[in-house]
Amino acid sequence: xxxxxxxxxxxxxxxxxxxxxxxxxxxxxxxxxxxxxxxxxxxxxxxxxxxxxxxxxxxxxxxxxxxxxxxxxxxxxxxxxxxxxxxxxxxxxxxxxxxxxxxxxxxxxxxxxxxxxxxxxxxxxxxxxxxxxxxxxxxxxxxxxxxxxxxxxxxxxxxxxxxxxxxxxxxxxxxxxxxxxxxxxxxxxxxxxxxxxx
Amino acid sequence: xxxxxxxxxxxxxxxxxxxxxxxxxxxxxxxxxxxxxxxxxxxxxxxxxxxxxxxxxxxxxxxxxxxxxxxxxxxxxxxxxxxxxxxxxxxxxxxxxxxxxxxxxxxxxxxxxxxxxxxxxxxxxxxxxxxxxxxxxxxxxxxxxxxxxxxxxxxxxxxxxxxxxxxxxxxxxxxxxxxxxxxxxxxxxxxxxxxxxxxxxxxxxxxxxx
Numbered sequence: 502x503x504x505x506x507x508x509x510x511x512x513x514x515x516x517x518x519x520x521x522x523x524x525x526x527x528x529x530x531x532x533x534x535x536x537x538x539x540x541x542x543x544x545x546x547x548x549x550x551x552x553x554x555x556x557x558x559x560x561x562x563x564x565x566x567x568x569x570x571x572x573x574x575x576x577x578x579x580x581x582x583x584x585x586x587x588x589x590x591x592x593x594x595x596x597x598x599x600x601x602x603x604x605x606x607x608x609x610x611x612x613x614x615x616x617x618x619x620x621x622x623x624x625x626x627x628x629x630x631x632x633x634x635x636x637x638x639x640x641x642x643x644x645x646x647x648x649x650x651x652x653x654x655x656x657x658x659x660x661x662x663x664x665x666x667x668x669x670x671x672x673x674x675x676x677x678x679x680x681x682x683x684x685x686x687x688x689x690x691x692x693x694x695x696x697x698x699x
Numbered sequence: 700x701x702x703x704x705x706x707x708x709x710x711x712x713x714x715x716x717x718x719x720x721x722x723x724x725x726x727x728x729x730x731x732x733x734x735x736x737x738x739x740x741x742x743x744x745x746x747x748x749x750x751x752x753x754x755x756x757x758x759x760x761x762x763x764x765x766x767x768x769x770x771x772x773x774x775x776x777x778x779x780x781x782x783x784x785x786x787x788x789x790x791x792x793x794x795x796x797x798x799x800x801x802x803x804x805x806x807x808x809x810x811x812x813x814x815x816x817x818x819x820x821x822x823x824x825x826x827x828x829x830x831x832x833x834x835x836x837x838x839x840x841x842x843x844x845x846x847x848x849x850x851x852x853x854x855x856x857x858x859x860x861x862x863x864x865x866x867x868x869x870x871x872x873x874x875x876x877x878x879x880x881x882x883x884x885x886x887x888x889x890x891x892x893x894x895x896x897x898x899x900x901x902x903x904x905x906x907x908x909x
Contacts, residue, residue, distance in 0.1 A: 508894075511894050537894075541869065543850050544869045544900075546847070549763045549767070552772060556776075560754075560758050560762065561754050564751075564758075564783040565751060569747075
């Protein structure tokens with residue numbers, strides 16, 4: 502009996518070619534085919550873990566910064582380490598905050614309340630945790646990190662990163678973060694800091 | 700200071716600077732309808748936002764490719780960034796003879812193979828993986844994770860071309876012709892490489908008592 506070629510076995514595996522009848526009568530080919538099929542089964546049982554939803558925008562931002570950095574290399578040398586650190590950090594933080602604002606605004610819309618807008622000018626917001634929402638503040642490292650980074654991000658750095666600073670409902674946005682969202686944000690910021698070897 | 704731990708139940712008082720990022724898509728909107736060739740032309744004309752659109756379209760597939768080679772999120776992220784940076788630098792060399800996706804895959808495969816040839820792939824630590832679904836038996840999850848880790852380690856031991864072929868075919872589900880374009884091989888060679896990759900993978904796994 503003539504056995505199936507490697508190419509025919511592969512076609513059978515991938516496309517279910519019309520050699521199935523041969524396998525019923527040929528033990529050699531059936532065993533070879535089964536080995537291929539089982540190995541393919543192992544491969545298919547391993548999906549790539551889906552990264553955080555924040556990751557994709559973060560990746561785009563990293564690429565943009567890398568390209569800008571490569572293109573502006575002579576200038577960036579004169580900027581100094583601290584300035585570049587702030588710039589990168591502004592990008593990382595902004596991605597996270599953008600998501601928070603969206604999350605907050607969606608939830609506010611759902612509950613029918615309107616987040617107060619302080620104004621349209623680019624000003625930092627200095628506020629204390631509202632008394633009525635104080636219960637919602639989680640006390641852990643990831644929360645502290647988000648707050649610290651937000652504190653350390655000044656207007657100049659934000660402007661360097663091409664960001665628009667908008668005061669408004671950030672208190673509520675931060676306070677309404679779920680544990681998972683907060684960990685995601687802290688993770689992004691930490692990854693950026695690690696990348697910069699700070 | 701990067702972290703702060705509050706003691707006891709003392710409620711912190713803090714100041715937050717609010718930054719709302721203007722999404723890249725807002726800039727990219729006028730470009731989002733462009734074809735790949737038009738985007739490349741725009742990039743070469745100095746419009747960096749056009750490259751942002753390219754990144755947005757291909758970042759998932761590039762990341763997944765990189766993840767298959769290195770097996771962990773951090774390295775896959777770094778490699779993805781490197782792939783796009785190399786693509787940007789080499790954009791002048793893109794002549795449109797293949798699709799942008801194929802060209803990016805080619806850069807991705809070369810970047811990953813160069814990286815993993817000097818670094819042993821690091822499998823994602825268990826606690827970095829997604830949480831198990833509710834109802835999953837922990838022991839089943841553990842066995843499955845261990846099996847996946849062994850398969851990844853076995854793939855890492857395949858010859859370079861077989862490994863690349865296997866990843867592109869089995870995981871990225873590219874056609875033999877697309878893989879041939881990416882690897883600069885014939886379709887026949889791709890099929891042969893894939894067949895032997897599966898065979899070798901089985902041998903390696905059996906050697907590990909799987």
